[in-house]
Amino acid sequence: MKFLSEYRDPEVARQYLDEIRKTITRPWTIMEVCGGQTHSLVKNGILDMLPDEVRMVHGPGCPVCVTPLNLIDKAVYLAEEKNVILCSFGDMLRVPGSEKSLLEAKANGADIRILYSPLEAVNIARDNPDREVVFFAVGFETTAPANALSVVHADRYELKNYSILTSHVLVPPAIEAVMDDEATQIEGFLAAGHVCTIMGISEYYPLVDKYKVPIVVTGFEPVDLLQGILMTVKQLENGEHKLENQYARMVRPEGNPHAIKTLEEVFDITDRMWRGIGVIPGSGYELKAKYAAYDARLKFDVNIPEAPESDSCIAGEVMKGIKKPFECPNFGKACKPETPLGAPMVSSEGACAAYYHFSGMLEELETVQP
Amino acid sequence: MCLAIPGKITTIESKYDGLVQVAKVSFGGIIKEASLEMVPHAKVDDYVLVHVGVAISVVDEAEARQTFKYLEQMGEVAEELNIHGFLPDQKEYS
Numbered sequence A: 001m002k003f004l005s006e007y008r009d010p011e012v013a014r015q016y017l018d019e020i021r022k023t024i025t026r027p028w029t030i031m032e033v034c035g036g037q038t039h040s041l042v043k044n045g046i047l048d049m050l051p052d053e054v055r056m057v058h059g060p061g062c063p064v065c066v067t068p069l070n071l072i073d074k075a076v077y078l079a080e081e082k083n084v085i086l087c088s089f090g091d092m093l094r095v096p097g098s099e100k101s102l103l104e105a106k107a108n109g110a111d112i113r114i115l116y117s118p119l120e121a122v123n124i125a126r127d128n129p130d131r132e133v134v135f136f137a138v139g140f141e142t143t144a145p146a147n148a149l150s151v152v153h154a155d156r157y158e159l160k161n162y163s164i165l166t167s168h169v170l171v172p173p174a175i176e177a178v179m180d181d182e183a184t185q186i187e188g189f190l191a192a193g194h195v196c197t198i199m200g201i202s203e204y205y206p207l208v209d210k211y212k213v214p215i216v217v218t219g220f221e222p223v224d225l226l227q228g229i230l231m232t233v234k235q236l237e238n239g240e241h242k243l244e245n246q247y248a249r250m251v252r253p254e255g256n257p258h259a260i261k262t263l264e265e266v267f268d269i270t271d272r273m274w275r276g277i278g279v280i281p282g283s284g285y286e287l288k289a290k291y292a293a294y295d296a297r298l299k300f301d302v303n304i305p306e307a308p309e310s311d312s313c314i315a316g317e318v319m320k321g322i323k324k325p326f327e328c329p330n331f332g333k334a335c336k337p338e339t340p341l342g343a344p345m346v347s348s349e350g351a352c353a354a355y356y357h358f359s360g361m362l363e364e365l366e367t368v369q370p
Numbered sequence B: 001m002c003l004a005i006p007g008k009i010t011t012i013e014s015k016y017d018g019l020v021q022v023a024k025v026s027f028g029g030i031i032k033e034a035s036l037e038m039v040p041h042a043k044v045d046d047y048v049l050v051h052v053g054v055a056i057s058v059v060d061e062a063e064a065r066q067t068f069k070y071l072e073q074m075g076e077v078a079e080e081l082n083i084h085g086f087l088p089d090q091k092e093y094s
């Protein structure tokens, strides 16, 4: 219980752990979909504290990890075009492309800027009317409204030099993809809290019915995660499958109607390629035809051939919860944060990076195989 | 990247000839701009949950303080607000 004393409420955390131990009678496999939750589970030592019967597997909810290789190559290409200022969240920069990462392109002199918000990119476009500004718009439902709003702002300012390269992905179709995989052993899900702050919870009812699995909308702090796990375990032990909301203090059933309206205004639902996983039908957003002028892919007619993925990276299996990061033969050896072979070793939300930085797995691995 | 940080609205001003309303939000003393377009009823002194420069919900003060304290303890605030970094030169852009 090394980190328990640092929690918001250590006593409550202890009670949840005790109750999980008392409730559980057999092993259960539970997936947390969101990479932020993976990060919190590993960083806070929760995986070590849970009883062995709780088998947590880590989901595809890492936007950086699932952004296709080809899009990274496109971003690199755009950044190296003379007149483009490529703006991105910091996490994307180290992800290996087929030839280089954005960070390497930046080191070679490409104008790449790391931003906190897509709205800053619009302001950069305003301030640089003679340059093209492209924002690399990755993210799940939590981030999509901000990226959509950047297009709304650019439209309001009548900017002609702003566009976004979208890689927007959605949680519910990812849950379907994970459950439709024959190798899946997942019996319950923690759904991502802030995704539901935006979207509400109604999309998850059909999934609970279709796959007969409990889904508990859960927050990010240790006490949230422990309570979410307890709620899931209770349902599993009772043979139930319901949608429950652990994170009601931040998640209203209807979500944020203003954000949903903005998403509907700007985006259409489309099929999306998930790196390591493949195409998932209806799993992402693309700009609506009326905003086509802001679509970097159409604006620049970038034709970069699909490069083959490294076949030594098993990110797909890791993100579907079939394998754990340390079951990858490259983990901590050929693949480290400084020399990543795959995106999950780069992003702070990637399961491989989380295990590498925060868990004792690496030492264990090294003692077993010196 | 999917974290959202609670902060307190200190001012709301209109920018670019009134085309956008921008709030200054204090995250434990660190001031960042945030859009209130997803929470149009938010007022000065309200606490809002902010994700990548956009407020996504209004939260009560006690909840905001507790969440912030936790995130700060865990070292997540600086990372999410992009105020110090794993990349040496990002300050010039933030």
Ligand code: SF4
Binding pocket: A312, A313, A314, A315, A318, A325, A328, A329, A330, A331, A332, A335, A336, A340, A341, A342, A343, A344, A345, A352
């Ligand atoms: S450890 Fe590296 S190579 Fe293995 S799955 Fe993770 S990112 Fe891919």
